[in-house]
Amino acid sequence: MSLPHAILTALLEKPSSGLELTRRFDRSIGYFWSATHQQIYRELGKLEQAGLIRALPAPATPVRGQKKEYEVLSAGREELADWTRRAEDPKPIRSALLLRLRAAAVVGTEGMADELRRHLELHRAQLDEYLAMERRQFPPERDSEADRLRHLVLRGGIELERFWMAWLTEALEGLGVLDDPDD
Numbered sequence: 001m002s003l004p005h006a007i008l009t010a011l012l013e014k015p016s017s018g019l020e021l022t023r024r025f026d027r028s029i030g031y032f033w034s035a036t037h038q039q040i041y042r043e044l045g046k047l048e049q050a051g052l053i054r055a056l057p058a059p060a061t062p063v064r065g066q067k068k069e070y071e072v073l074s075a076g077r078e079e080l081a082d083w084t085r086r087a088e089d090p091k092p093i094r095s096a097l098l099l100r101l102r103a104a105a106v107v108g109t110e111g112m113a114d115e116l117r118r119h120l121e122l123h124r125a126q127l128d129e130y131l132a133m134e135r136r137q138f139p140p141e142r143d144s145e146a147d148r149l150r151h152l153v154l155r156g157g158i159e160l161e162r163f164w165m166a167w168l169t170e171a172l173e174g175l176g177v178l179d180d181p182d183d
Contacts, residue, residue, distance in 0.1 A: 002033060003033070003035055003039060003040075003043050004043055004046070004047055004052075005079075005080055005083050006025075006029050006033045006035070007021065007040065007043055007044065007047060007053075008047070008052065008053070008072055008076050008077075008079065008080040009029070009080065010024055010025070010029055011053060011070055011071060011072045011076075012072050012076075012077065012080065015056060015069050015070060015071040015072075016069060016070065017067035017068055017069045017070070018037070018040055018041045018044055018067070018068070018070075019037075019067055020067070020069075021040050021044075022037045022040055025040065031130075031157055032153065032156075032157060044070060047070075047076065048070070050075075051073065051075050052072065052073060052075050052076030052079055053070045053071060053072050053073060053076050054070065054071060054073055055068045055069065055070055056068075056069045056070065056071055097115070097116075097119060100112070100115070101116075101171065109175055112175060113172060113175050113177040116168050116171050116172050116175070117172065119164070119168055120165060120168040120169065120172070123161050123164040123165050123168065124161075124165060126157075126161050127158065127161035127162065127165065130154060130157050130158045130161060131158065133154060134151070134154055134155075134158065137150075137151075137154070138150075138151045138154070
């Protein structure tokens with residue numbers, strides 16, 4: 001049930017259209033909770049029907065192609081606040097890469113080193129992107145509570161990328177194929 005809460009969070013930060021939400025998911029929220037354009041629009045309809053959000057009034061003279069913008073109602077804010085207070089157990093990790101490595105233990109490791117290297121590069125690139133975001137979005141003078149919490153979310157992503165890079169390096173060492181970093 002987290003997608004509706006991700007949308008409520010985004011709309012409380014800034015009333016937006018479905019297209020704007022999709023773009024914001026691509027730039028921020030989507031790094032830790034992804035959703036397709038269709039999922040976002042479907043969820044907007046459900047949230048509106050449930051009385052948690054509403055479409056902002058359109059101008060008196062509608063413009064063709066005008067986007068419908070949504071805002072969160074008090075019931076939506078209360079639902080989001082209730083959700084943040086609920087206990088939730090960690091979810092088990094589902095990783096095709098981990099499963100494939102386990103399978104390689106019984107069918108052979110051919111091709112695994114290349115795939116592990118590819119994943120290592122993807123995580124390295126993601127870490128670089130997160131670090132650039134951190135420099136842009138969180139200079140030392142941004143120190144409000146909201147900024148500190150948003151920064152903590154980004155720091156979680158940074159640390160996850162560092163974890164995956166260390167684990168992938170260890171996996172390559174375990175296969176005996178770790179490239180020399182000076183190559």
